[in-house]
Amino acid sequence: MAGTESRGRAERRSAGALESEVLAALWATDRPLTPAEIQADIGGGLAYNTVHTILKRLYDKGLVLRDADGRRGAYRPAKNAAELTAEAMHEALDRGPDPIAALQQFVTGLSPEEERALRALLAGGGA
Amino acid sequence: MRIDVYTPLVVSLLLSVVAPVVVGRVGPALAARVLTSAAVLTAVATTWSLVLLATALLGDAPPVVREAREDGHRLVDPVPEAVGVAAAAALAVVAWRVYRAVRAERRTRRALRRLCAGQPADTELVVAASQVPRAFAIPGRPGRILVTSAMLSALEPAERRVLLAHERAHLAHRHGALVTAATLAAAANPLLGPVRSAAVFLVERWADEQAAAAVGDRRTTARALARAALTAGRSGPACALNFTDRSVTLRIAALLAGPPPRLWPAAAAVLALGALPALLAADATSDLLALLSGALH
Numbered sequence: 001m002a003g004t005e006s007r008g009r010a011e012r013r014s015a016g017a018l019e020s021e022v023l024a025a026l027w028a029t030d031r032p033l034t035p036a037e038i039q040a041d042i043g044g045g046l047a048y049n050t051v052h053t054i055l056k057r058l059y060d061k062g063l064v065l066r067d068a069d070g071r072r073g074a075y076r077p078a079k080n081a082a083e084l085t086a087e088a089m090h091e092a093l094d095r096g097p098d099p100i101a102a103l104q105q106f107v108t109g110l111s112p113e114e115e116r117a118l119r120a121l122l123a124g125g126g127a
Numbered sequence: 128m129r130i131d132v133y134t135p136l137v138v139s140l141l142l143s144v145v146a147p148v149v150v151g152r153v154g155p156a157l158a159a160r161v162l163t164s165a166a167v168l169t170a171v172a173t174t175w176s177l178v179l180l181a182t183a184l185l186g187d188a189p190p191v192v193r194e195a196r197e198d199g200h201r202l203v204d205p206v207p208e209a210v211g212v213a214a215a216a217a218l219a220v221v222a223w224r225v226y227r228a229v230r231a232e233r234r235t236r237r238a239l240r241r242l243c244a245g246q247p248a249d250t251e252l253v254v255a256a257s258q259v260p261r262a263f264a265i266p267g268r269p270g271r272i273l274v275t276s277a278m279l280s281a282l283e284p285a286e287r288r289v290l291l292a293h294e295r296a297h298l299a300h301r302h303g304a305l306v307t308a309a310t311l312a313a314a315a316n317p318l319l320g321p322v323r324s325a326a327v328f329l330v331e332r333w334a335d336e337q338a339a340a341a342v343g344d345r346r347t348t349a350r351a352l353a354r355a356a357l358t359a360g361r362s363g364p365a366c367a368l369n370f371t372d373r374s375v376t377l378r379i380a381a382l383l384a385g386p387p388p389r390l391w392p393a394a395a396a397v398l399a400l401g402a403l404p405a406l407l408a409a410d411a412t413s414d415l416l417a418l419l420s421g422a423l424h
Contacts, residue, residue: 020252
């Protein structure tokens with residue numbers, strides 16, 4: 001069932017969204033990834049050629065690097081801009097009334113019993 | 128006028144009581160829009176009522192009184208002077224609170240613009256190479272999604288897709304503007320604080336529902352939330368907002384419970400509640416204008 005359904009979804013994902021997914025996949029791991037590995041990681045019936053095109057676009061923007069000394073054809077994320085962004089973020093977080101806290105964040109804090117309940121959920125237990 | 132002008136205060140209290148009830152019973156997209164609209168209408172009405180009450184002080188101003196006496200008009204003063212003075216003071220507080228809220232909003236915008244510096248203009252995802260697990264949407268043209276590397280490496284591939292879809296929904300549906308509107312309404316009328324909290328929670332639920340639809344799996348969406356919450360919970364201080372501190376658990380429960388209902392009657396009732404003080408304030412305005420013109424002509 002997942003096959004056709006997710007293939008249909010993949011087609012509907014925009015180029016910008018796919019770019020984000022590939023970039024997110026590269027950042028999620030410490031080691032460089034080949035296009036094939038990225039394809040397997042993202043899933044959703046994405047064509048190998050599409051992954052390649054996206055990587056080329058990210059490379060042209062300077063967001064990913066070809067791994068020179070590692071495996072041929074593998075890519076890793078470029079750190080410069082991301083480090084600048086992190087610096088700006090930490091600066092904003094450290095400053096007085098937290099401007100970032102004012103934003104809607106993906107998640108906020110937890111109590112100990114909530115933490116236990118969430119761990120149970122992730123362990124595949126009952127909901 | 129006497130009743131009209133005080134009704135918005137009663138309605139704000141009612142709204143703040145109704146908001147948490149609406150949260151659990153109406154679909155998040157509809158509930159967020161309706162509650163925010165009602166809050167903005169009510170805040171405008173309460174502020175305008177204060178203006179009317181304070182303006183009534185002008186009726187006691189010596190030149191007006193003298194002129195009216197000379198013209199042989201009988202003065203009707205529906206607002207006791209003490210109330211007028213209190214309204215003027217309250218108005219000053221409101222102005223100060225709104226000013227502060229706008230300033231905080233501006234400061235946030237500026238900080239966010241700085242975050243995107245050095246990133247290519249046409250890229251949706253902005254990664255921060257940071258060990259602090261964070262993720263949020265940055266509204267603007269184009270809107271951006273900022274995620275730290277720590278958050279990305281904590282999630283499974285499908286969960287990363289949930290995260291991106293969630294933040295994308297915030298941008299696509301302009302949740303930033305909605306929350307700003309609710310925040311300014313609560314600044315103008317502190318009684319609306321609970322309505323603002325409800326709106327903040329509802330836009331998260333709304334984005335969760337959109338993410339679940341995009342990924343096609345409510346359970347994966349719930350797992351993404353759980354994992355992100357556990358990762359974020361381990362480091363850094365928690366946001367101690369009265370409503371959001373239990374929000375992740377509530378959001379996960381809502382996702383696992385199935386698609387939310389769309390109860391139009393409940394939503395319409397809340398909107399009507401918000402529109403009521405606006406209508407009454409308009410009525411009170413015409414009363415005041417009639418009164419003033421009666422005194423002056």
